[in-house]
Amino acid sequence: MVSLIFIVALIFxxxxxxxxxxxxxxxxxxxxxxxxxxxxxxxxxxVEISTSAGAQIMMAYLNNDMVCDFMVQSFVNKSDLLTASxxxxxxxxxxxxxxxxxxxxxxxxxxxxxxxxGSEDYDYRYMEWFQIPYMxxxxxxxxxxxxxxxxxxxxATFACPIMDKDSNVLAVMTADIPLLHxxxxxxxxxxxxxxxxxxxxxxxxxINANDSNGLVGQTLMAMAYESQNEAIIESCQxxxxxxxxxxxxxxxxxxxxxxxxxxxxxxxxxxxxxxRDIMARTTQMHIMLALVCLFGLxxxxxxxxxxxxxxxxxxxxxxxxxxxxxxxxxxxxxxEIRTEDEMLRLRDSFAFMQTSLGHYxxxxxxxxxxxxxxxxxxxxxxxxxMGMLATNFPPQLSAFLQPAKEVGGxxxxxxxxxxxxxxxxxxxxxxxxxxxxxxxITRSAFRFFxxxxxxxxxxxxRINKAVAEANETGMFVTCISGRIDLETGVMKYCNAGHNPIxxxxxxxxxxxxxxxxNLAIGLFDSFVYEDEELTLEPGTRLLIYTNGxxxxxxxxxxxxxxxxxxxxAKEKGAVVPRQLDPDGSNKVERQVVDSLxxxxxxxxxxxxxxxxxxxxxILFGQK
Amino acid sequence: MNxxxxxxxxxxxxxMVLSQSVWSQKVVFxxxxxxxxxxxxxxxxxxxxxxxxxxxxxxxxxxxxxSSQNSIxxxxxxxxxxxxxxxxxxxxxxxxxxxxxxxxxxxxxSSLCCVAHFPVGDPEKFKGKKIGRxxxxxxxxxxxxxxVANLGIQWVDYNSGIGLFTHHAVDASLMTSFSELIALxxxxxxxxxxxxxxxxxxxxxVPEDAIxxxxxxxxxxxxxxxxxxxxxxxxxxxxxxHQDEALDITMAYMKANHVVSNRTMQRMMxxxxxxxxxxxxxNKPDYKPYxxxxxxxxxxxxxxxxxxxRLFDYEDLxxxxxxxx
Numbered sequence: 001m002v003s004l005i006f007i008v009a010l011i012f013x014x015x016x017x018x019x020x021x022x023x024x025x026x027x028x029x030x031x032x033x034x035x036x037x038x039x040x041x042x043x044x045x046x047v048e049i050s051t052s053a054g055a056q057i058m059m060a061y062l063n064n065d066m067v068c069d070f071m072v073q074s075f076v077n078k079s080d081l082l083t084a085s086x087x088x089x090x091x092x093x094x095x096x097x098x099x100x101x102x103x104x105x106x107x108x109x110x111x112x113x114x115x116x117x118g119s120e121d122y123d124y125r126y127m128e129w130f131q132i133p134y135m136x137x138x139x140x141x142x143x144x145x146x147x148x149x150x151x152x153x154x155x156a157t158f159a160c161p162i163m164d165k166d167s168n169v170l171a172v173m174t175a176d177i178p179l180l181h182x183x184x185x186x187x188x189x190x191x192x193x194x195x196x197x198x199x200x201x202x203x204x205x206x207i208n209a210n211d212s213n214g215l216v217g218q219t220l221m222a223m224a225y226e227s228q229n230e231a232i233i234e235s236c237q238x239x240x241x242x243x244x245x246x247x248x249x250x251x252x253x254x255x256x257x258x259x260x261x262x263x264x265x266x267x268x269x270x271x272x273x274x275x276r277d278i279m280a281r282t283t284q285m286h287i288m289l290a291l292v293c294l295f296g297l298x299x300x301x302x303x304x305x306x307x308x309x310x311x312x313x314x315x316x317x318x319x320x321x322x323x324x325x326x327x328x329x330x331x332x333x334x335x336e337i338r339t340e341d342e343m344l345r346l347r348d349s350f351a352f353m354q355t356s357l358g359h360y361x362x363x364x365x366x367x368x369x370x371x372x373x374x375x376x377x378x379x380x381x382x383x384x385x386m387g388m389l390a391t392n393f394p395p396q397l398s399a400f401l402q403p404a405k406e407v408g409g410x411x412x413x414x415x416x417x418x419x420x421x422x423x424x425x426x427x428x429x430x431x432x433x434x435x436x437x438x439x440x441i442t443r444s445a446f447r448f449f450x451x452x453x454x455x456x457x458x459x460x461x462r463i464n465k466a467v468a469e470a471n472e473t474g475m476f477v478t479c480i481s482g483r484i485d486l487e488t489g490v491m492k493y494c495n496a497g498h499n500p501i502x503x504x505x506x507x508x509x510x511x512x513x514x515x516x517x518n519l520a521i522g523l524f525d526s527f528v529y530e531d532e533e534l535t536l537e538p539g540t541r542l543l544i545y546t547n548g549x550x551x552x553x554x555x556x557x558x559x560x561x562x563x564x565x566x567x568x569a570k571e572k573g574a575v576v577p578r579q580l581d582p583d584g585s586n587k588v589e590r591q592v593v594d595s596l597x598x599x600x601x602x603x604x605x606x607x608x609x610x611x612x613x614x615x616x617x618i619l620f621g622q623k
Numbered sequence: 624m625n626x627x628x629x630x631x632x633x634x635x636x637x638x639m640v641l642s643q644s645v646w647s648q649k650v651v652f653x654x655x656x657x658x659x660x661x662x663x664x665x666x667x668x669x670x671x672x673x674x675x676x677x678x679x680x681x682x683x684x685x686x687x688x689x690s691s692q693n694s695i696x697x698x699x700x701x702x703x704x705x706x707x708x709x710x711x712x713x714x715x716x717x718x719x720x721x722x723x724x725x726x727x728x729x730x731x732x733s734s735l736c737c738v739a740h741f742p743v744g745d746p747e748k749f750k751g752k753k754i755g756r757x758x759x760x761x762x763x764x765x766x767x768x769x770x771v772a773n774l775g776i777q778w779v780d781y782n783s784g785i786g787l788f789t790h791h792a793v794d795a796s797l798m799t800s801f802s803e804l805i806a807l808x809x810x811x812x813x814x815x816x817x818x819x820x821x822x823x824x825x826x827x828x829v830p831e832d833a834i835x836x837x838x839x840x841x842x843x844x845x846x847x848x849x850x851x852x853x854x855x856x857x858x859x860x861x862x863x864x865h866q867d868e869a870l871d872i873t874m875a876y877m878k879a880n881h882v883v884s885n886r887t888m889q890r891m892m893x894x895x896x897x898x899x900x901x902x903x904x905x906n907k908p909d910y911k912p913y914x915x916x917x918x919x920x921x922x923x924x925x926x927x928x929x930x931x932x933r934l935f936d937y938e939d940l941x942x943x944x945x946x947x948x
Contacts, residue, residue: 121690126758128786135779135792143786146881154883203789203810205883222809222887237812 003297010293014286018279025278026246029259029271032191037261037269040182044265047081047158048139051175055160058087062162062170069114072104076112083155084176088124090134093170099124133161134169141265143201144179154179156207183208192277202266204240227251239268314343318350330358378406385436388443390414395580398589399616400597409435410546410612411443417451419486425616426479427546434473441470442477442521456482456494456531468525476520480544489538489620494531496521499547502569506539506578510569536620539578543569548613552600555607560600568599580621592617647680648847653694653703657685658880660873660893661801668858670872677850685880693759698723698837705851709831710913711763714922717940718931722838724942727852728912730832731902733823735764736804739795742817746772753777755787755796762797763930764822764829770928785810801895809888829921830913841942856910863897912941
């Protein structure tokens with residue numbers, strides 16, 4: 001912003017000073033023009049006055065040839081400006097002669113010579129220097145011309161009529177001025193390197209022409225037309241029109257100022273100055289000013305930079321420290337702040353943050369380590385739990401268990417003893433490690449008490465006692481257990497608060513197996529469980545599951561439900577074979593378990609299970 | 624031995640001089656005015672050796688600007704063999720008994736204008752006015768206009784230049800389109816076209832620049848005349864094709880003769896002179912002689928206007944036309 005202000009100020013100064021310089025230069029050019037024009041006017045006027053005075057005097061002596069000769073001779077002799085003078089008579093005035101003149105001139109050696117001019121070869125009657133003053137009865141300045149036979153140089157002639165008292169022109173008296181003198185004066189004017197001054201005649205011919213400037217024979221308008229520049233043509237037109245003033249012209253990339261004024265005798269003086277010359281020193285000054293400003297800006301920049309750096313160094317160091325701390329270097333040393341200001345308070349806040357962060361990270365590390373240990377132990381527990389599950393499936397049985405967490409509360413177990421298949425499926429209330437421990441106790445108790453000759457009710461009672469004794473947390477286990485005589489198909493079962501078995505008879509619709517309402521295991525250690533009996537037809541399939549199946553839910557909280565379960569059983573029951581696999585594998589029952597799993601997974605549409613899932617499929621197979 | 628050698632050298636020199644005089648015919652040509660690009664073709668013919676090629680040793684002798692004599696006067700006085708002059712000048716001179724013939728008609732059109740300080744759409748505007756004209760002549764068309772329209776013009780004779788006009792010593796002035804009119808523009812800048820009465824546009828498009836010789840000289844030196852004419856034509860044709868070079872030659876000639884001018888004006892003059900040499904009907908610079916019928920018509924008008932005393936036969940003057948017609 002400061003730089004911008006500097007630059008704007010600099011531009012303003014440059015423009016203002018340029019304008020002032022141009023205005024002053026214009027005035028100076030006009031003054032120069034006035035000075036030179038005054039000098040030329042002085043010379044011209046001197047010639048005019050002396051010639052006019054001579055003409056006045058000669059009016060009385062025109063009939064005296066000697067006086068005429070003397071007059072022109074002394075006129076030339078006494079004047080430093082003149083190269084020649086003449087008195088030319090009007091036809092018939094001098095003794096009836098067509099031509100008579102007396103002409104005095106300086107030769108190349110400076111000596112004054114006399115001639116009589118006027119003949120067929122020099123018929124002055126029709127020359128402008130004679131005719132114009134004769135006709136206008138006024139003095140006249142001729143166009144520049146080469147005086148061959150006289151002084152043999154370029155001259156201009158001032159011609160003054162000699163009139164009688166009746167204003168009849170009797171003769172014309174002339175004075176010749178060599179243009180070299182005036183041209184030298186004009187050509188010496190160079191207020192600037194490329195400036196130049198011009199003096200043109202009434203008809204625009206260059207009076208300051210010489211062989212070196214190439215203006216001999218040139219006219220102002222001819223030069224203007226040659227330039228093919230409208231501005232130059234217009235400017236020159238104003239000059240030849242006799243105007244006084246100034247104009248600005250642009251030729252190519254060069255801009256020029258032209259000041260001009262007419263002299264009283266019809267000549268026009270002009271001075272042309274190129275703006276690049278006028279502005280040369282100003283341009284230098286501007287460059288110097290720009291350099292000084294730049295230097296000043298640089299110094300100011302360095303100083304400001306130093307101050308800003310000094311002020312912001314603590315912030316930078318704090319920032320670096322923050323980054324270091326963020327990378328875990330809690331021992332990063334914070335910069336010292338000696339000033340009693342906001343920076344010190346910021347530094348103190350940083351220090352507090354560093355300390356707090358350090359403690360927090362340390363605690364986090366400890367907690368994370370503990371969690372990792374726990375997770376490890378849980379994984380071990382899971383492996384142990386999953387390892388406890390029976391996997392040596394007989395051909396007529398398949399089961400699947402998936403804990404909701406690392407360890408779960410569902411259980412299944414089976415064993416075959418004395419051609420009797422003992423089975424159990426249970427669901428411990430709660431989840432996690434406590435449920436897993438309860439599951440282990442329940443399973444162990446089932447396995448221990450099954451096959452000892454107890455009824456299933458008694459088995460469940462003993463399981464109940466075992467669980468209740470270890471149940472300090474008040475958990476319970478829903479469980480269904482039973483035994484099937486593999487010969488006769490008689491099944492004894494006991495349902496302790498669990499989901500009913502789905503019986504899928506070989507023919508007919510599947511149904512939920514009603515059971516007597518026994519309490520869940522673990523609630524009352526003295527509860528007496530009652531079992532029931534069902535004779536299975538060969539080809540009857542039993543589906544035992546936990547509520548992780550029936551209560552599987554979508555993201556929209558829609559439950560799989562008993563109806564869908566039954567519908568699946570009806571559909572599947574019609575397609576899954578009712579015979580055991582001849583090669584002795586349990587792939588048929590596994591197919592049943594997989595099918596139900598697939599159906600439930602499709603239903604929940606990827607939603608995470610909220611409970612453990614257990615499925616057991618038993619086929620009392622047809623032989 | 625030395626004496627014989629000396630005699631031999633003398634004889635050799637004499638032979639060379641003799642051969643020069645025998646084989647180079649010396650002739651003097653006088654253009655009608657001072658050196659300028661109006662006569663560029665002649666300078667070019669001289670400089671490029673076209674006259675020499677024809678065996679002619681040509682001297683171009685200009686009349687001084689201050690002289691009141693014209694080129695035909697010098698022809699009559701025997702001071703020139705060939706004279707450049709305007710066709711109407713030649714017609715007037717022949718009518719007055721000067722035995723001269725037109726051997727080459729260079730100009731095919733009129734350049735004459737009358738330039739005034741007021742609009743001049745109607746010749747009546749010139750009534751009673753002071754009009755400048757060249758003392759040497761070239762003003763016949765305006766004289767005819769004066770007489771025919773009874774304008775009562777006050778003629779003011781002058782030698783040359785535009786000073787009388789620019790200083791308002793006259794109300795109007797005769798000017799040529801290739802000289803004074805250009806000089807006027809070079810002096811005062813823009814000048815209204817409404818103030819220019821162009822005779823060519825008013826039905827008076829009479830050719831101007833031509834070359835005349837004395838009748839007797841013509842009869843006795845026809846071959847020389849033909850050579851001069853041939854070389855002159857060649858000079859003008861070269862000038863038309865090499866205008867910059869022609870200008871260089873002309874400017875050098877003018878400087879040597881102390882004639883003050885500038886290249887811009889001389890270039891414009893040359894361009895206009897070359898334009899005037901183009902025949903309006905054929906659109907070519909074919910230097911055709913003035914047609915007989917028009918000559919008869921013009922002569923009649925000139926006699927009626929009192930510009931010339933009597934009629935004469937076309938063939939008396941226009942030898943080039945007589946041959947063809």
